[in-house]
Amino acid sequence: MSTTEDTGAEVDDEVVEPDPDAVSITVNGRSVTARRGDLVIAAAERAGDYIPRFCYHPRMSSVGMCRQCLVEIDTGRGPMLQPSCMVTVSEGMVVDTESETTKRAQEGILELLLANHPLDCPVCDKGGECPLQDQAFSHGPGESRYVEEKRHYEKPIPISDLVYLDRERCILCDRCTRFADEVAGDALIHFIDRGNATQVNTFPDEPFSSYFSGNTVQICPVGALTAKPYRFKARPWDLEQVESTCTSCSVGCRISVHSSRDRLLRFQGVDDEAVNWGWLCDRGRFNFESVHADRRLAEPLIRSAEGLVPTDWSSALSITADLIRSAVDGGGPGSVAVLGGARGTNEDALAWSALADALGVESRDARLGDGLGLDLLDLPRATIADLASASTVVLMAPDLKEELPVLHLRLRDAALRSGTRVIEFTQSGSGLTRHAWRSIRHLPGTGASAVAEALADAEVAAQLASGPVVVVAGRQNLAESAEALSDRVGAVLAAAPEAGVLPVLRRGNTMGALAAGLHGPRDAADILREAAEGRIDLLILLGSDPLADFPDSRLARTALARVGRIVSLDGHLCASSEQADVVLPVAVMGEKSGTTTNLEGRVTPVSQKVTVHGTARPDWMIALDLASRLGVDLGVADLGDLTARVTADDRGVWSVPTGVEPAHFESVVGTNYDFRLVLSRRLYDAAVSTQCSPSLEGLAGGRGLSVHPSDLERIGVASGDDVKVIGPRGSVVLPPGCRTASAPTRPVRSDCSRPSPTASNSSSKRTSSPSAPIGWSSSWRRSSPSCRPS
Amino acid sequence: MSRFSAENLTLAREIVSRYPRPKSAVIPLLHLAQEQEGWISEEAMREIAELVGVTPAEVRGTGTFYEMFHFEPIGRYLLNICGTMSCALMGAGELMHAAEEELGVRAGGTTDDGLITLHGAECQAACTEAPCLQVNYRYRFRVTPDGVRQLIADLRSGALSDEIPPHGTLATVRQHIPSDRAVGAVDPDVDTAPPAWIPVTVEGASS
Ligand code: SF4
Numbered sequence A: 001m002s003t004t005e006d007t008g009a010e011v012d013d014e015v016v017e018p019d020p021d022a023v024s025i026t027v028n029g030r031s032v033t034a035r036r037g038d039l040v041i042a043a044a045e046r047a048g049d050y051i052p053r054f055c056y057h058p059r060m061s062s063v064g065m066c067r068q069c070l071v072e073i074d075t076g077r078g079p080m081l082q083p084s085c086m087v088t089v090s091e092g093m094v095v096d097t098e099s100e101t102t103k104r105a106q107e108g109i110l111e112l113l114l115a116n117h118p119l120d121c122p123v124c125d126k127g128g129e130c131p132l133q134d135q136a137f138s139h140g141p142g143e144s145r146y147v148e149e150k151r152h153y154e155k156p157i158p159i160s161d162l163v164y165l166d167r168e169r170c171i172l173c174d175r176c177t178r179f180a181d182e183v184a185g186d187a188l189i190h191f192i193d194r195g196n197a198t199q200v201n202t203f204p205d206e207p208f209s210s211y212f213s214g215n216t217v218q219i220c221p222v223g224a225l226t227a228k229p230y231r232f233k234a235r236p237w238d239l240e241q242v243e244s245t246c247t248s249c250s251v252g253c254r255i256s257v258h259s260s261r262d263r264l265l266r267f268q269g270v271d272d273e274a275v276n277w278g279w280l281c282d283r284g285r286f287n288f289e290s291v292h293a294d295r296r297l298a299e300p301l302i303r304s305a306e307g308l309v310p311t312d313w314s315s316a317l318s319i320t321a322d323l324i325r326s327a328v329d330g331g332g333p334g335s336v337a338v339l340g341g342a343r344g345t346n347e348d349a350l351a352w353s354a355l356a357d358a359l360g361v362e363s364r365d366a367r368l369g370d371g372l373g374l375d376l377l378d379l380p381r382a383t384i385a386d387l388a389s390a391s392t393v394v395l396m397a398p399d400l401k402e403e404l405p406v407l408h409l410r411l412r413d414a415a416l417r418s419g420t421r422v423i424e425f426t427q428s429g430s431g432l433t434r435h436a437w438r439s440i441r442h443l444p445g446t447g448a449s450a451v452a453e454a455l456a457d458a459e460v461a462a463q464l465a466s467g468p469v470v471v472v473a474g475r476q477n478l479a480e481s482a483e484a485l486s487d488r489v490g491a492v493l494a495a496a497p498e499a500g501v502l503p504v505l506r507r508g509n510t511m512g513a514l515a516a517g518l519h520g521p522r523d524a525a526d527i528l529r530e531a532a533e534g535r536i537d538l539l540i541l542l543g544s545d546p547l548a549d550f551p552d553s554r555l556a557r558t559a560l561a562r563v564g565r566i567v568s569l570d571g572h573l574c575a576s577s578e579q580a581d582v583v584l585p586v587a588v589m590g591e592k593s594g595t596t597t598n599l600e601g602r603v604t605p606v607s608q609k610v611t612v613h614g615t616a617r618p619d620w621m622i623a624l625d626l627a628s629r630l631g632v633d634l635g636v637a638d639l640g641d642l643t644a645r646v647t648a649d650d651r652g653v654w655s656v657p658t659g660v661e662p663a664h665f666e667s668v669v670g671t672n673y674d675f676r677l678v679l680s681r682r683l684y685d686a687a688v689s690t691q692c693s694p695s696l697e698g699l700a701g702g703r704g705l706s707v708h709p710s711d712l713e714r715i716g717v718a719s720g721d722d723v724k725v726i727g728p729r730g731s732v733v734l735p736p737g738c739r740t741a742s743a744p745t746r747p748v749r750s751d752c753s754r755p756s757p758t759a760s761n762s763s764s765k766r767t768s769s770p771s772a773p774i775g776w777s778s779s780w781r782r783s784s785p786s787c788r789p790s
Numbered sequence B: 001m002s003r004f005s006a007e008n009l010t011l012a013r014e015i016v017s018r019y020p021r022p023k024s025a026v027i028p029l030l031h032l033a034q035e036q037e038g039w040i041s042e043e044a045m046r047e048i049a050e051l052v053g054v055t056p057a058e059v060r061g062t063g064t065f066y067e068m069f070h071f072e073p074i075g076r077y078l079l080n081i082c083g084t085m086s087c088a089l090m091g092a093g094e095l096m097h098a099a100e101e102e103l104g105v106r107a108g109g110t111t112d113d114g115l116i117t118l119h120g121a122e123c124q125a126a127c128t129e130a131p132c133l134q135v136n137y138r139y140r141f142r143v144t145p146d147g148v149r150q151l152i153a154d155l156r157s158g159a160l161s162d163e164i165p166p167h168g169t170l171a172t173v174r175q176h177i178p179s180d181r182a183v184g185a186v187d188p189d190v191d192t193a194p195p196a197w198i199p200v201t202v203e204g205a206s207s
């Protein structure tokens, strides 16, 4: 259960002025200062008096569903039993959480809640950390008068690929259903039937396939909801835990990592007021399975006549050092390039950056052509808290629900409950479209005019002037250049000069890697182009897989084929590391300590919980070892020295150094084609951590094409046919699905939520195979080798 | 199976448009679906969800709360025999027995010809007229076993088809308010005035 609910309610002793919002109440005879609007249950808890509860959750609205929190409250008309999660404090209120009447009421409610509860604690995953078990013990009558037969249901039924529901155990607290509706916006579970037969369930054949389903398991106060990856794996008292940070994306949600017998068993969300409010997305929650996947690398590999063969560390490292030395001596430091680093810790990035500095290697980039220019990262940075309290949020980003799920939750909450108005510029709609104040659809390549047009709108201008503005900026369409985005952000900043910018970066520690110096005058695209021309002798991949991740996969393929030698540091064998000459196995998250930097620039610790797999080592250690073999001094002796170089400011923000050339990303959006391409990603894709987590692997939908049905009809594509998409850089055959309607050409108001049947496009000639400007393969690819045991 | 008929779809859209929030139309649309088919199918719930912009799970959750919505195929006539205290004392058991025997189905079942569904019911608020039953929610008071048999015979012969419309029928006379005369509900998102029943008090004086 999450614990944070204080939002700064403490009254400062120094302040002489009385706080106008202070309300004094009496709890169990003691006088307590609360704040106007506080719920009695929260105020009492802060004062040290815990009131038992099941349905109340500080991050969701109160519903008074379980009645366990009944206490005697006297507001001048004599003490009355009232649910303390539904009553706000008022001046002079007297609360008694321990009176005889309160005690009898709470015992009575527990007896009723247990009337139908199966009490199968010995075989229940929740046993040992179960609020029902604990509170039956602390606040229950000890014995039940019920002797009748209990309600029976089929034991756990899967309500999604990840979550099982045991309806017999459910106490109908409405936490999961409230979460699904209120927080996640995926009301796919609901109370069904009535009275004694009430149950939580889905609609037949429509599973609870929410990106956030794992949170319901965490907040269920009984063992009714269990997560497939954790079922029957451990008892809570066998678990060891440590607090850490999720690095699966750049939100950096705080997590508690649980393990038993040196294996990671589950991640739970930790309530961090500034970041994730206790929520996690399912990818972040469940992809720890990949840490123990069969495809993990246990020992170094080197290329021989038979392909990659295992070797020992000392030969692997000395070969690597030789490769570096001969490349630097032969072609100069310019013939060596470093790609990646965004998946490691700040310390990993700092060590490799220091090594590159020492060798004079300037070609390095932690972004793989899908990141943001440094000019954007250099703009005044907003925090997630700024976003959640802004009066206007301008969204020029990929669908946050797919890319940064928990940020989506925070913004959704702000839009629905804090009056934040979202102005969205979108090419294909997003999970926030229905909550946006303005959702402005535009064709790829016409963003600038859409922004200019919107800014000229008096209502929009007035809204921007009405209070703090945060711009969320990211590559919505990987087929478009990042410069175009910079221009658009610049236009908004010209209209709202005080605005802060929150950059959308997919990979966990892109910000830290850039701050550590893993960028240079030549970006990933330049590096790969040079490699393709045969000008790179040695390419070092720091946990990066350009073959899978670089948008222009043809360039990546040519580059990796032409480059002299490849050294790959990776946790799992991926498409690119399979082509390497030396593969050095590295420790992954959960196996190493250090710090990470999220999209705000916030630096948080990551912690080691389990022993590394095989002989793997952290990246930073490899850099230090290579440095000593190459005879260069990095001035670093251990992890602590590296952490000391993370120079966060007093806001805890570590910034990207300024004054560097903006990286450029080429646009492949052409205007002389029938269709315009929007390249975007899904939450579950070909990422190694997803593909190597058995529970998630099946959720990745593979790559696909979304075309408006009327366009398909117009060009005469029958359903079930594959479509060949042709563009300036190549072609690809894809199955058309219709995930979202394509963009109508005119901006739409958000309240027109029904998909418009307007055909999306500019000029269009009738062809049997629709062509669109594509050159970059879609990133929903499923090309990586399987992680199933062979 | 049961999508709204073209005519009902138009009506459904009109019903949705009467409310500031489309979601408010869920119950009226469930009635409409039940009127069309006699019961509410999964397809109908999906269609309603689409029409009002909620998930099918929400429609199912809302609908299944109500006793008078039926989610399984049901006969043209629904026979509800009260079995609560007064009726039980006055011989409801024999009524049920007679009905089961006559229809050849147990309580909860529907006859093979799809004509009659038999249900046991809780108190129907006609205790002074016990034992009582309802056919499509139309009362029959102080019923005897022979009366039940006669009733079933009449339902079968069609003698009552004028008096008792098929299950699900809401009304035989439909009121229609032209849109220019409809008052419409106030949009709660727009209307910020406090509810009329809360007296406005001086700031800080209320508790
Ligand atoms: S499944 Fe759990 S969270 Fe959901 S209503 Fe039941 S007890 Fe509450």
Ligand code: SF4
Pocket: A246, A247, A248, A249, A250, A251, A252, A253, A276, A279, A280, A281, A282, A283, A284, A285, A404, A405, A406, A407
């Ligand atoms: S939103 Fe990002 S940081 Fe948070 S749990 Fe999901 S993947 Fe991890």
Ligand code: FES
Pocket: A052, A053, A054, A055, A056, A063, A064, A065, A066, A067, A068, A069, A070, A083, A084, A085, A086
């Ligand atoms: S916690 Fe207050 S009613 Fe459930």
Ligand code: FES
Pocket: B082, B083, B084, B085, B086, B087, B088, B122, B123, B124, B125, B126, B127, B130, B132
């Ligand atoms: S007991 Fe049958 S109507 Fe009341």
